[in-house]
Amino acid sequence: MKRMLHSLRTPAALLAAGVLLAACASSGGGGDVSKRKVPDVPMAKSVGKGEGSLNIIVWAGYAEKDWVRPFQQQTGCTVNVKVGNTSDQMVSLMKSGQYDGVSASGDATLRLIYGGDVAPVNTKLVPNYATISSFLKDGDWNSVNGQMYGIPHGWGANLLMWDPRTVKGSLNSWGAVFDKASAYDGKVTAYDSPIYIADAALYLMRTQPDLKIKDPYSLTAKQLDAAVSLLKDQNKHVSEYWADYTKEVQAFESGTSVVGTTWQVIANTINSGAKTKVKTVLPKEGATGWSDTWMISAQAKHPNCMYKWMNYIVSPKANAQVAEYFGEAPSQTKACDQTSDPKFCDTYHALDAKYAAQIHYWTTPQQQCVDGSGNNCTNYSEWVTKWQEVKG
Amino acid sequence: MGDQVARGQGVTVPAPAGLEPSRRGAISAFFAPKRRIRLTLLLGPPMVWLVVVYLGAIVALLVSAFWSVDSFTENVVHQFSTANLHTVVTEPIYRTVAVRTILVAVAVTAIDAVIAFPMAFYMSVVASPRMRRFLVVAVLTPLWASYLVKAYAWRTLFAPNGPMSWATGGHTPGYGLTATVVTLAYMWLPYMVIPVYAGFDRLPRSLFEASADLGGNAWRTVRSVVVPLLFPAIAAGSIFTFSLTLGDYIAVGIVGGKTQLIANVISDQVTLNQPLAAAVSLIPLTAIVLYLAAMRRTGALENV
Numbered sequence: 001m002k003r004m005l006h007s008l009r010t011p012a013a014l015l016a017a018g019v020l021l022a023a024c025a026s027s028g029g030g031g032d033v034s035k036r037k038v039p040d041v042p043m044a045k046s047v048g049k050g051e052g053s054l055n056i057i058v059w060a061g062y063a064e065k066d067w068v069r070p071f072q073q074q075t076g077c078t079v080n081v082k083v084g085n086t087s088d089q090m091v092s093l094m095k096s097g098q099y100d101g102v103s104a105s106g107d108a109t110l111r112l113i114y115g116g117d118v119a120p121v122n123t124k125l126v127p128n129y130a131t132i133s134s135f136l137k138d139g140d141w142n143s144v145n146g147q148m149y150g151i152p153h154g155w156g157a158n159l160l161m162w163d164p165r166t167v168k169g170s171l172n173s174w175g176a177v178f179d180k181a182s183a184y185d186g187k188v189t190a191y192d193s194p195i196y197i198a199d200a201a202l203y204l205m206r207t208q209p210d211l212k213i214k215d216p217y218s219l220t221a222k223q224l225d226a227a228v229s230l231l232k233d234q235n236k237h238v239s240e241y242w243a244d245y246t247k248e249v250q251a252f253e254s255g256t257s258v259v260g261t262t263w264q265v266i267a268n269t270i271n272s273g274a275k276t277k278v279k280t281v282l283p284k285e286g287a288t289g290w291s292d293t294w295m296i297s298a299q300a301k302h303p304n305c306m307y308k309w310m311n312y313i314v315s316p317k318a319n320a321q322v323a324e325y326f327g328e329a330p331s332q333t334k335a336c337d338q339t340s341d342p343k344f345c346d347t348y349h350a351l352d353a354k355y356a357a358q359i360h361y362w363t364t365p366q367q368q369c370v371d372g373s374g375n376n377c378t379n380y381s382e383w384v385t386k387w388q389e390v391k392g
Numbered sequence: 393m394g395d396q397v398a399r400g401q402g403v404t405v406p407a408p409a410g411l412e413p414s415r416r417g418a419i420s421a422f423f424a425p426k427r428r429i430r431l432t433l434l435l436g437p438p439m440v441w442l443v444v445v446y447l448g449a450i451v452a453l454l455v456s457a458f459w460s461v462d463s464f465t466e467n468v469v470h471q472f473s474t475a476n477l478h479t480v481v482t483e484p485i486y487r488t489v490a491v492r493t494i495l496v497a498v499a500v501t502a503i504d505a506v507i508a509f510p511m512a513f514y515m516s517v518v519a520s521p522r523m524r525r526f527l528v529v530a531v532l533t534p535l536w537a538s539y540l541v542k543a544y545a546w547r548t549l550f551a552p553n554g555p556m557s558w559a560t561g562g563h564t565p566g567y568g569l570t571a572t573v574v575t576l577a578y579m580w581l582p583y584m585v586i587p588v589y590a591g592f593d594r595l596p597r598s599l600f601e602a603s604a605d606l607g608g609n610a611w612r613t614v615r616s617v618v619v620p621l622l623f624p625a626i627a628a629g630s631i632f633t634f635s636l637t638l639g640d641y642i643a644v645g646i647v648g649g650k651t652q653l654i655a656n657v658i659s660d661q662v663t664l665n666q667p668l669a670a671a672v673s674l675i676p677l678t679a680i681v682l683y684l685a686a687m688r689r690t691g692a693l694e695n696v
Binding site: 036086088089091092095110111114115116186235238239240241254255256364366379380381384385388389391392 | 660
């Protein structure tokens, strides 16, 4: 046995040395985002026959069988769906190279583009792109130097949800989960991602003007600390954090949580069940939100199926189905004629560029302030550390 | 197979059936003086598996703790730096969570030891052979059920309007650290009961009589005879309960409310900053190595 161990030592040491050498040989750079170059990833020139299969990462509710099945019948592409819980998880899954595409929010898109994980999209190959709302095209979150890196899907705001069995009256302020959270001690919930710090920053932007917060994603160290201390106070009253949307559904149904941030699709899921009925509101302080973009992986094994999917999911009928199911504004202008509720697009202000501009869309915080106010902002990795501190 | 026994070593070389006897002789003649070849063939594949897959993965993990990530794109940057280790040592959050995790592991181990001791005593010393078989099966059966099923069962029990709340008139701890400790103690109990049961089985019954003859009552016998002799068995069981608790992040996510343990921190970091996650994972790794070293001194490792 001793001899065996002895003979093991050499190969193990060799292996370790090899790995170390490999580590030293290659190197990469970090540096300033504004001076970054986008990796050169080739763009598709044409769309051929489907490869028979498609692997996509989606937000919960974006790929339900009502509209996936017709797509499979039309194209022969079998759709395999992986639900991502947070933008961070989606970025990490895309880096694995095992997926063809993703429905990325604005806090994931640029990371994917500059990381070389997604390919530019040839919008000429996506016929339904022409009638997409113009205020979603060539945005600074989905394009670089006039080149689109995806197809806009839809947008919406994070909402405040409560259970009227416990929470009396009608809420209209995020204060319910911050300053007044003690009223629901041990029953408050919050989104388990560093990006939720922006929700606290937005609340402070309205309630503490002397902090001079202009944009919830452009925070100086002092402003970040103020948001973190608000979140630490909130933590005392939190029952559970949620990232998996089914966890929030279950928490509200069982009464574990009674008030907190949500997506409309979660409220719809709870209200379609028998256990409880919840209410939602877009509070008076405004809200953070998302603008999602379908992106194709730089390593897509089924690029033709992915192009067919990007065109299908923004077709008037399918885009209307997704938007109504999830509870968000569709990106396709013609989707408004296809919704089962004729007033749906009015309710969600789908065609109202001014309304859309008021939502504070998820974006990745950088040292070079994303609102252009300077270069003394905190970057996302600082947010990540702070978020772990909040959870304690 | 095995009709040719190689001389000198007693190692069986399987000879393909249907070969001419003379050729078989040639094969064994080829291998007989070449002990190294035979040893290589025998141990090669498992060694490759152990070194490349197992040790290789751990080495790669340790090495990656010295890399960093691009703060914007999260791509791993292969440049040597001790920044991650520095972060792990200096950021108070990692210390807080590490201490909490170790306390949970100690609590789970203590609860399991206290429950397992009388159970194993009854199973081994008091119960009839029939009853003993039944009890062993009963202890082992929960291991066949899915981990998630058991964790979600406890989530139901601890729910605000669940059975626990109903039975105690609303005085439940709810989701949190207590629920986590209870759930993990339940999960790992069989890993403690079985080694302690085996320890009792090895205990000569004559020692009980000897203790009684010398005037020791039941309590004195347990304290001065049984516990010292069983300590290595309890220590062996505690290695399982302690190390399994250090690595768990699923149960705490289901019944722990807003609590996080060290494995939650690692799993949260893996998607964002894999090198930092690797550096954080050195904390439980160190804790387990230290614990094993301590247990080795008790003689527990010879007892498993």
